[in-house]
Amino acid sequence: MHARITTAAITAGLLLTLVGCSADTTPEAKPSSPPSLTAEQRASIRAAAGLPDPTPEQEAAFVAALEAIDKDIVHGKADKAASRGLSQCQTIHDWPKDQAKQVDLATRRFTSPTHPEGRTPATAEKINKAAHKHLCPDF
Structure with missing residues (x-):
């Protein structure tokens, strides 16, 4: 159970680091879409979560x-x-x-x-x- 919680926390941290937040909260501000992940970033996130990155x-x-x-x-x-x-x-x-x-x-x-x-x-x-x-x- 501890491993799943740790894995989930690591994955969430990586995703927050990669996606980030916008500080602009004005009504005119358009919501920004998250940046596309590179293949390396995707593989890193999957590895941290214990998932493979299959072809x-x-x-x-x-x-x-x-x-x-x-x-x-x-x-x-x-x-x-x-x-x-x-x-x-x-x-x-x-x-x-x-x-x-x-x-x-x-x-x-x-x-x-x-x-x-x-x-x-x-x-x-x-x-x-x-x-x-x-x-x-x-x-």
Whole structure:
């Protein structure tokens, strides 16, 4: 639990440092949009949070692996599935020796309209293995 809080605090601090705030509060002032992050900044933020920075090819391979397990896992939302895969990688990172916890979180994380309650442990184990293989093999 402490690791998650520390990771969240570091990530929040990095984002605040990168984005900053505008001191101009006059009504005419236009809200400024946050600056675009460089690839290095994005990788640094992900690393601080314990997340990998997969390539588009790795994400596509992960989504294909999910669809091979069950097309309903992705249910036409590849970006959402890839994002959940990154969250699963953080779980693998945070609890590297707790396979039961990894599978439990995957059962609840990968919901869909036809599976709002989540997945079975057997399916979640396959999802976990796919995330580890395609998105975060170094964990």
